[in-house]
Amino acid sequence: xxxxxxxxxxxxxxxxxxxxxxxxxxxxxxxxxxxxxxxxxxxxxxxxxxxxxxxxxxxxxxxxxxxxxxxxxxxxxxxxxxxxxxxxxxxxxxxxxxxxxxxxxxxxx
Numbered sequence: 001x002x003x004x005x006x007x008x009x010x011x012x013x014x015x016x017x018x019x020x021x022x023x024x025x026x027x028x029x030x031x032x033x034x035x036x037x038x039x040x041x042x043x044x045x046x047x048x049x050x051x052x053x054x055x056x057x058x059x060x061x062x063x064x065x066x067x068x069x070x071x072x073x074x075x076x077x078x079x080x081x082x083x084x085x086x087x088x089x090x091x092x093x094x095x096x097x098x099x100x101x102x103x104x105x106x107x108x109x
Contacts, residue, residue: 037063 037055039047044065055061 033060035061037061038066039063040066 037051039051048063048065051063055063
């Protein structure tokens with residue numbers, strides 16, 4: 001992760017964009033890398049215009065404001081008590097009843 005003027009910049013290996021958007025555009029194609037400079041919302045008023053101006057000559061950098069809300073859903077954090085999902089046995093249940101013994105055919109040991 002890169003740091004620029006206090007805002008983290010995230011490198012994305014490939015940027016999905018619509019092919020029609022690339023004609024006459026400075027946006028990178030499917031096989032180019034792009035750097036997303038992510039600004040936290042509390043610093044957006046102060047940093048957004050400065051960073052857009054700073055990176056205006058670099059078409060591989062896009063400045064964005066982080067608008068995520070709600071709880072963090074990443075899997076690398078330990079689950080809280082009672083939050084762990086229950087894993088169930090999804091195999092078909094065994095047929096009820098008893099079965100005849102399966103003896104080996106004569107001549108085989």
